[in-house]
Amino acid sequence: MFGEDGRVRFVASDHADRFTNLQSRNVDLVAAVATYTMERDVYEVGTLHFAASVKAAVFSHLSLTLQSTAKAGFTFSVPYLYSGLSLAGEPHFVACAEQRSTAVYCTGIRICVQYGTPYVNAVINMVTDSSVIVLAPTIVDFYNNFVRGLCNVLAGDQFDLSESFAQRYFGNYSISNTLYTQEPISLVTRDDDSDWSDYVNWVMLALLSAEQQSVTQAKLQKQ
Numbered sequence: 001m002f003g004e005d006g007r008v009r010f011v012a013s014d015h016a017d018r019f020t021n022l023q024s025r026n027v028d029l030v031a032a033v034a035t036y037t038m039e040r041d042v043y044e045v046g047t048l049h050f051a052a053s054v055k056a057a058v059f060s061h062l063s064l065t066l067q068s069t070a071k072a073g074f075t076f077s078v079p080y081l082y083s084g085l086s087l088a089g090e091p092h093f094v095a096c097a098e099q100r101s102t103a104v105y106c107t108g109i110r111i112c113v114q115y116g117t118p119y120v121n122a123v124i125n126m127v128t129d130s131s132v133i134v135l136a137p138t139i140v141d142f143y144n145n146f147v148r149g150l151c152n153v154l155a156g157d158q159f160d161l162s163e164s165f166a167q168r169y170f171g172n173y174s175i176s177n178t179l180y181t182q183e184p185i186s187l188v189t190r191d192d193d194s195d196w197s198d199y200v201n202w203v204m205l206a207l208l209s210a211e212q213q214s215v216t217q218a219k220l221q222k223q
Helices: 018-023 038-043 091-099 119-126 139-147 194-212 217-222
Strands: 074-076 081-083 085-089 110-114 132-136 153-157 183-185 188-190
Touching: 018 074, 018 188, 038 074, 085 091, 085 119, 091 153, 110 119, 110 139, 119 132, 119 153, 132 139, 139 153, 188 194
Parallel strands: 110 132, 110 153
Antiparallel strands: 074 188, 081 183, 085 153
């Protein structure tokens, strides 16, 4: 869309800092998986809301400040994908987490979830008091914490729990068939540039329309 002459700069960003990077103008568009929520549309703060019944949300192996992030609203394109929270990991503990079991044989559930995602609050609200939650600042830490044994269940986007990761892990690994949330995934821009936001949204609408009509680059080049 912009050509290959360096007019576009791609910036690696974690879930925890993607909105602050956008607000501080380090980037103009967040194209990573970003859920469209009312909070982010109006005033993205990223604060964790703990369920009153949850007493064992233990955030170990990290030094994170769980406070506000961008403190600003953003503009979201039409959703281009719907995903959701799922579970994966050691089969025994995945089954225990799915059943929200408090049985003795389920003692020791440790759930890894990536900080900065909407899945943190969802996991906190669904776990039992005996569960331990381990926050990971990046997707790499998310996987590594599981491989190192810091957790036995991964809670995250269904696409992050794919079989491709299982092929790099040599222990028993299963993926839940259940989606616990439904997340509309969109492109994100700042609120203060409506022209750019409209342009991004129209491009997304055009791509979705092209897919629906089976229009491809190869077909257009033949015309």
